[in-house]
Amino acid sequence: MIGLAHFLTVAAMVFAIGLYGLLTKRTVVGILMSIELMLNAVNINLIAFSRFITPDVLTGQVFVIFTIAVAAAEVAIGLAMVFRVYRDRNTVHAARLNEMRW
């Protein structure tokens, strides 16, 4: 029987992969993709909790729809910025975009 724990485990694994990518990817595009993974891990969690703990109310599931919408907007803006930065600097390496330091 597949229970809550299985969903949570999968979500945790996806989150960990996303976190790993966030911290190690060298390009900004990869980092954005990793963030998407982490967001989706959270979405799985929310859906799982909603399904197994409060099956009668759909708050968790509605919440996830909002999250997806916001994440889509975020990616759209993020990618647009990445394109602008690439046009300007000819690079999307995170380590090189450090003009905001001290």
Next chain:
Amino acid sequence: MFSQYALHHAWLIPLLPVIAFIIVGLFLRRIPVLSAAVSVCMSLLSFVLALGVGYGVIDQLITVDNPLIQRMPWLVIPGLTIDMGVYIDPLSAVMLIVVTLVSLMVQIYSIGYMRGDAGFGRFFAYLSLFSATMLGLVIAVNFVQLYVFWELVGLCSYLLIGYYFHKVSAREAAKKAFITTRIGDFGLLIGIVLLQILFGTLDFQHLGVSVPAYVAQQGTGLLTVVALLIFLGPIGKSGQFPLHVWLPDAMEGPTPVSALIHAATMVVAGVYLVARAFFLFSVLPNAMEVIAWIGAFTACFAASIAFTQRDIKRILAYSTISQLGYMMLALGVGSVTASMFHLTTHAFFKALMFLAAGAVLHGLPDKNDIFAMGGLRHKMPVTFAAMTIGVLAISGIPPFAGFFSKDEILLAASQVSMPLYVIAVLTSFMTAFYMTRLLVVVFCGPEKPDNHPHEAPVSMRIPLVVLGILAIIGGYIPYAYHFGDWVRFGPALHMGLNWTIAGTSTVLSVAAMALAWFIYGSGKATSDKLARRFSALYNLSYHKYYIDELYLWLNHTFVDGFGKLLYWIEIYVIEGIVNGLAHLSLQLGDWLRRKQTGNMQRYGYIMFGAALLIVAGLLLLNPLFKGVLCGGGY
């Protein structure tokens, strides 16, 4: 009739000079004639009112036991009410007459003396202010009023000593006078505060009742300390040893100021304070002994300095210190009568001598050294007569004023302590000697060829004549009318001449005058020979026992040294801490700034690490999560 009016309007006596001060100070400073006229008129009115008060005393309307007291609240806060008011008894009546009279004389004299001076109006404004504050001090009903006016007369003294403020020496002398007297005033202030704490009142009348009761109950220990602290004020103000150093330097002021403030009125405020607070001192034998000995020592000490001084005003200044010592001695041996009597006669003859000295300086500008004068009696007969009367009065030659008052003091001292009496007699001998020296050197002998003296103008001669007459009769008349019946503390003192004491002092004074005549009248050679023979003593006296040098050294060593120490602490400790803190935060900020690398993945590491730590912490610390850790879950 008039004395009734004067008594009940006694508050006008200090107020009239205040009006003069305001009018002259605000509107008439640039109009010499009017400023002098207003000041003199107000002084005259004050004097007339004071005479009315004096009549009230003679008519027995007020006596020591039945004074006239008017009070009005001046400062009211919960638990403390401080009055200002008028306290008229024979003691303050005598002071009122002396102060207004000398003030009037000095103002008339100043019309001639200060003629053509650029600050003429300012001078009269200051003189009026001084009269007002001095009179306010005299009629004080409590210690606070007395202290307020006490400081105000100090301020006027400062302003008038520094009247020629373009001269460095005058500025320095003014500061010295103010600071030196402040040292004593600090003790006075502490004493007053202690009195308020002990008795809950500062009113002279109330304290006069509660102090003897307190002493009968609690003893004298603490109260002696209070009395001695209060006595520090008179030590400073009345130029008693060891705070006498400011008075000779105060002669930097114009001569009328020296006559009014530093001879006749302000410097006797200390004597007046002790007399006014005699209910306190008289029940404290130890304090009385201190007062007597300080007075006697000051009298003798200052006289020995006056021996060798060459500046005419400084000789008179040391003589003033010596005579103030006499008055303190009289108070210390318990005779308010003798002290106030001497205060009165001294005000007449010392003001006379200062004004005569002023006339000499007026006739011979820019000369202060008595040995640069000489033979002035031909060109300045009135001044010579005035100075002679003054010298005879201060030397105690009958029937001049000083004879009676000095004899009172000698009599009072002889009844209490033989050593004090001997010191007093010795001082009287020295006084006659140095005063005759002054007279002989300045007025007798050959005229100096390059001096062109001239007699003083009429406005200066009138005060000389008036004060000269008072210096002659000012002793005999109070004596004949039993001064001691009115101005007294406790039982009436019927003054009588003790022929032994009077005879001794008179004979000694005459001998001293003859000796001075012999030494200084016969040319300068004799005195120079003596100075060489006793050069050590001469130098000691000429340099005023090096007291100024000692104070300078003390000041330099201890005050400046302490200042240096504080400066070091300021620079290295306090500034070190402040600057160190600033430097530390600067360094810390610089270090922390470098952590903002701009590398977003490092931020990610830090954020995630911190989140992990927080979660771990919550899990470990929060009992709610402990259940989760230990099992359960889904």
